[in-house]
Amino acid sequence: MVVVNIPIDIREVADEPAPQDDLLGVYELQEFRSVPPFNGMKPGPENFPGAMILRRVHRGRVLCHQGDPGRTAFQILTQPDALNVLKALRRSIDAEAKAIRDALATGVTTETTADELERLQRRDAAEAPLRTLRAARLDEEIQTLETAVAARPANSTPRIVAQARLLVAPPGNRRGLLKRLLSLLPRFGSAPASNSRLPDYIPNDGPQDLSVGTLSAPMFEGDLFGEMSCMNLAPRSATVIATEGTPAEPVYMIEMVRNALDALRGNAEYRRRMDEIYRTRVMETQVRSLPLFRSLSDADYKWLSSRLDLVEFGAGDIIFDEHDTANDFCYVVRNGVVKVSRGLGCLPGPDEIRSPSALLQELQSLASNSQLSPQICQLLQPLLTALPAQPASDPALAANLRKLLNQWIRTADLHTKIAATTEELLERSGLNQYAAVFADFQEKTADWWELEARIFHRILLDSLCPKGLKARTTALQQRRTLSYASRGELIGEIALLRGEERSATCLAFTHPSSGQKTATQANLIPQRVEAVRISAETLKGLMERSPAFCQHVDETIRQRQDRDQQTAVLASTENLASQSPEFESLGLAWGQSLMVIDLDRCTRCQECVKACVAAHDDGRTRLYLDGPRFESRYLIPVSCRQCLDPVCMIGCPVGAINRGNGGEIRIADHCIGCSKCADQCPYGSIQMDLLDSAHEPDADLASLLGPGYVLRSVQERAVVCDQCKSTPSGKPSCVYACPHEAAMRVEGLNFFQKL
Secondary structure, eight states, X not given: OOOOOOOOOGGGTOSSOOOGGGEEEEOOOGGGGGSTTTTTOSSOGGGSTTSEEXXXXXXXXXXXXXXXXXXXXXXXOOHHHHHHHHHHHHHHHHHHHHHHHHHHHHOSOSSSOHHHHHHHHHHHHHHHHHHHHHHHHHHHHHHHHHHHHHHSOTTOOOOEEEEEEOOOOOTTOOSSHHHHHHHTSOOXXXXXXXXXXXXXXXXXXXXXXXXXXXXXXXXXXXOEESHHHHHHTOBOSSEEEEOSOOSSSOEEEEEEOHHHHHHHHTOHHHHHHHHHHIIIIIHHHHHHTSGGGTTOOHHHHHHHHTTOEEEEEETTOEEEOXXXXXXXEEEEEEESXXXXXXXXXXXXXXXXXXXXXXXXXXXXXXXXXXXXXXXXXXXXXXXXXXXXXXXXXXXXXXXXXXXXXXXHHHHOOHHHHXXXXXXXXXXXXXXXXXXTTTTTSOSBGGGOOHHHHHHHHHHHHHHHOTTTBOOOTTHHHHOEEEEXXXXXXXXXXXXXXXTOOOSSEEEEOOTTSOSSSOOOTTSOSOOEEEEEEEEHHHHHHHHHHOHHHHHHHHHHHHHHHHHHHHSOOOOOOTTGGGSOHHHHHTTGGGBSSEEEEETTTOOOOOHHHHHHHHHSTTOXXXXXXXXXXXXXXXXXXXXXXXXSSOGGGTTOTTOOEEEOTTSOEEEOTTOOOOOHHHHHOTTOOOEEEEEEEEEOOOHHHHHTOOTTOOXXXXXXXXXXXXXXXXXXXXXXXXHHHOTTSOEEEEOHHHHHHHO
C-alpha cells in the first residue's frame, strides 16, 4: 500500500481545540522510532511533520462529539508507553540544543555563511528559554509517571480512562400536542411508534461496541479509537469523554491524521498488540452477540474462540464470489465495509453453460486458433491442459467444466502478461467491442482490482466460446446491492451451512467507487476490511457440540429461505443500453420500488401525501410532490426508490440504516442525526426532520463533563420512506389512497421499458 504524505497541521483538523494544559505540542517525531507503539513504523513518525500531536487530558475532557466529521484517530497510551514517549521528547530537546551548540562552535564553514550563523544565534537566543521550560516540564512529568509506573502491580489490567457515550432522541418525540394526546389512545390499524428497535449492540468506532442498556462503552489504556472516522472521513459514532486523569497526573494520548495512522497500523508489532486487545476484550462481544451465536454456553464459546482467525482484506478484494463452489469459511466483520451484491460475479453459474459439448470443443480448438496471437495461446495452455477427458455425453461434464473455468477465472493473471495498459490489452486480445465495460478500469493493468481481472477473464472466455457460454458482458449493469455489511455483521454463513455455492459477491468496499475503481486523489489511502474467520469445520463442530446452536442454525436457514422467496427477482437488463440519456441521468433503472405519478390522471388532490402522514404516528411525511419529470407525463416525486445500489447505507457511524426483509430502507431509533445518509442519497429521498424539542444529555452524562464543556443536544433525525412496511397493512398507503390511480410503485426499468 502506498502511503501519501499529506502536509497538514493536525491542529487545523482536530475535533476539539486543545486548552493550554491539554497539549504538549506538535513535533517532528524523530526520536519516536525507538519507542512503542511507534518503533518499526515504515515510514517513521518523522515523515509526518505536524500529523501527530501528544495530548494530556484529565477527567471531563471531551475528545470528540458524535456526528462530527472525523479526520483524526486517537491512540490512548499506557503509562509505560507514555513514559517512553515523554523520554523520547526529552531526548529530542537535548539533541536539538546540541545540534545548535555544535553549529555555533564550528563557526563559519563552507556550508555555513556568516549571515546564516548570525541567524542561528538569534534563533538560539529566542528559543533557548522555551527549550529550558519544556525540558523542565517534561522532567517533572517523567518523574511523576515513573512513580506511577513503579507503583502499579506487575501484570495489572489496563485502566478504564475514557467512555464513549451515545445521545439519541427518544422514539416518542412527536410534533404537536394533538399528536401526543392521540398517541395515548389505542388506534385501530395504527403504525407502531417506531419502525425498528434498538439492536443488541450499537457499532462504535472504538474497540468495544456500545451497550444497548447504557448507550456507552468503556475505553482502556492502549485502545485506538476514531479509526474508521479518520480513514473514511465518516461522522463520529459517539461522544468520547475522559473519565480518568488530573491536571497533575493526566492521561496521555496521541491524536493523528490518517496517513500517520495507516503507517502505524502497518507496524507488525503494533498490529499484534491491537489484535491481542481485540481477542481479549472485544471479540466475544461481537461474535457472541450475533443472532447465530446467542445460544452458546460459556464452554461452547471458549471452544469456538480458540478456533477463530483474524484476517484482513485490501480495498477491492473479493471475499466471496457469486457461483463460487468453495464454501470453506464465513466471516464476522471486525472493521470496514463489505458490499454484498448479486449479479456482479463473473464465475459461470449452473445455467450459464449453453452446451457442455460445444464448450469443450471450443476450448480444445483454442490451441490451434489462428485468430489468436501466439502469446495468448501460450498463456491459455495451462487451462487447455487441464480440460477433462470426458465424452460429451457424460452428465458430469458440465459440472467439471464449470469447476475448471471458475478456478481459472479466479487465479489467472493474463491481463498483466498481455499488455501494460487497459487500452493496449483490449487491442491485443480483440475485445475492443467491450470498451464500455472497461471504461472505469485502472489505466495500468498492474493496478487492477481483483474484480477487474476476473471480469476481463470472463469476457475473454465469452468471446472465445460463444456457443458454449452465455455472455456476461452486462454483469456490471445487472448488479443489485443486497446490503453493506459493517462492524459485527456475519457474512457467508448460509452457503457454508447449506453446503451450496455462493449466492452473492462480497467485496471489501471503498467508497465512493462502485467496487472497481481505486481511491482517487480525494481519497488517498484505500480502506480495508478486517474480519474474524470461521471455518466450515469449526461451525459444523459447534453444531455437534451444541443442540441449541444446531436448532438455531436450522431456524436461521428457514428464515433466509423465506426472505429469499419474498424478494422479487429482477428482470433482465439487456435493453438497458437502448434507454434514453434522460432515463439514465434520472437513475430510473436503479429504482426497485420507484414512486411514479401519472400527471395525466393526477388532480393534485394531495391525498397521497395526507395518507403518508396519517400512516405514521410521528406525523412526518415521507413523500414530497416535487421532483423531475420523465417524458413530461410522469412525475418522479421525492420518496425512497429502494435503489439497486443504496449508497445511503454506506458508512452510518452507528449502523442505524439497513434493508428490511422486503428490501425497503429502514432507519432505526438510535439514529444520531449526523445526516450522512441524507447527504449521500442522490435523489434527496432522506429528510432530516427537526425534533419537537432538542434532546438534552441526562444528569449521568452531564456529570462526566469537565468545567466549560457542554454536549450538543440532538435536534434532528433522519426520516425515510420504508414503503409502509412498518405499518400493519405493509402496503404503500400513498398508492392505495390515490382516488385516480395516478400514484404507482413500480420497478423502474420494467415499467418504462413497457411504455
